[in-house]
Amino acid sequence: MALSPISDDADWPLEILESAREEFNGTLIVSKAGEPGEFDPITGGTTGGTPPTVVLGPRAARAQNLAMPSEINGGDSWETKRRYRFQCEILPGDPSITKGLIVTFDGGRDPEIEKMTFQVLWATNSSHAALRTIYCATEGARVPA
Template identity: 45%
Template sequence: MPMKPIQKDWAASIFQVAQEFMDGELCVIKPGTPGTYDPVTDEVTGGTPDQVIIDWRAARAQHIRMPLETNDSNGWTARRRFRFQMELRENDPAITQGLVVRYRGGKDPALSALSYQVISAVNSSHAPLRTIETMTEQKPVTEDAP
């Protein structure tokens, strides 16, 4: 059987199909630094606010494997890996460890209540999508987060 000819822009074709499954949206945030609380004045000084690196963009979320569970002297915790995919744009900044993903939409509203720490986000030179690998401790985010 002869092979099908390779499309000139196969990445665009793949993106069109993948886009059909993007039922939510994400943003990528660089967490700010906390300020110092003064109990005498009851005020917080210093610190920096969160910075939006990539604003809300169509995306999909997928959990990966079983939760990683640990039980030690600090108590029981469960962490879970998540993979997010979104459109890869030419002028996007690098998405590196230390950044945080927020997600909303999709069929599971619980996903929007969590914060996801970036593990890595690299693709091939022909990538049609940006794939972001993350980890969540399944702890809720604060109400005032972007």
């Protein structure tokens, strides 16, 4: 979709944000991972542990995969990673979104995206940022039921 001509040089980030909002078709949540607890092999259950802590969200957003998956083949393993970019509005008072946090996404047209977890790689923008862009990677790990 082509953008309209910019009405004022100082307004271009706002105009981009307004256009991008029309493409938000889901919601994201950024969390700090909780502690997993201890697995009991006799009962098959888990004791202890803590749930994830929400850092940001739920927030209207969009998700986009980037390039081809990367493959790493070792002598005894095979790993595939895929990079994604999530975009949402930047709001005053937003916390820092740092490397290692976890992103989940609900919505969109591909139901597989909401089944996966994504790890934050980077989440800073230019000083003229119109949106918060959160770069992530995933190995296709599924959201716990």
